[in-house]
Amino acid sequence: MVDTNFLTTIPHPKKLTFLDIGHNNFLEQDLSCFSPFINLKWLWLYDDNFTGSLSPLAPLTKLWWLDIKDTNLTSGLEYLPKSLIWILCNGKLAEQLKGYDYEKEERYDYQAWRKDHLELVNRTKKTMELEYYENQIEISPKGNLTITYPKQ
Secondary structure, eight states: OOOSGGGGGOSOGGGOOEEEOOSOOOOSBOSGGGTTOTTOSEEEOOSSOBEEESGGGTTOTTOOEEEOTTSEEEEOGGGSOTTOOEEEOOTHHHHHTTTOBSTTSSEEEHHHHHHHTHHHHHHHHHHHHHHHHHTTEEEOTTOOEEEOOOOO
């Protein structure tokens, strides 16, 4: 398997709670393909070509276990949901989680890291909220204001 296009064919992405697609040969890509899976609790993406930030995982508000060992993800810990308990990783993210490791097995206590970096987490959350609302407002070339309200 070389791409994650198959994820778009899952009929009810909000019902999925477990996803293990680690150790594939995916083309290099970010994590945006996982944003629709808002009810995931376990996500295994180990040993694959995922790159960039963890920020696309912010909508996964029920996630509590994340395995991203042997990927090229380098940033975005502050975007992860507050439900996350464990993160398995190495590389640049492991360097950022140094001191929060559990029994030296590349498993890190995200809750402890989050508590110690709460100011960064809260600042990021506020920025995300502002960006969301800014994207709801459009001003036409004639100066007309259009506000798109989110669906309830």
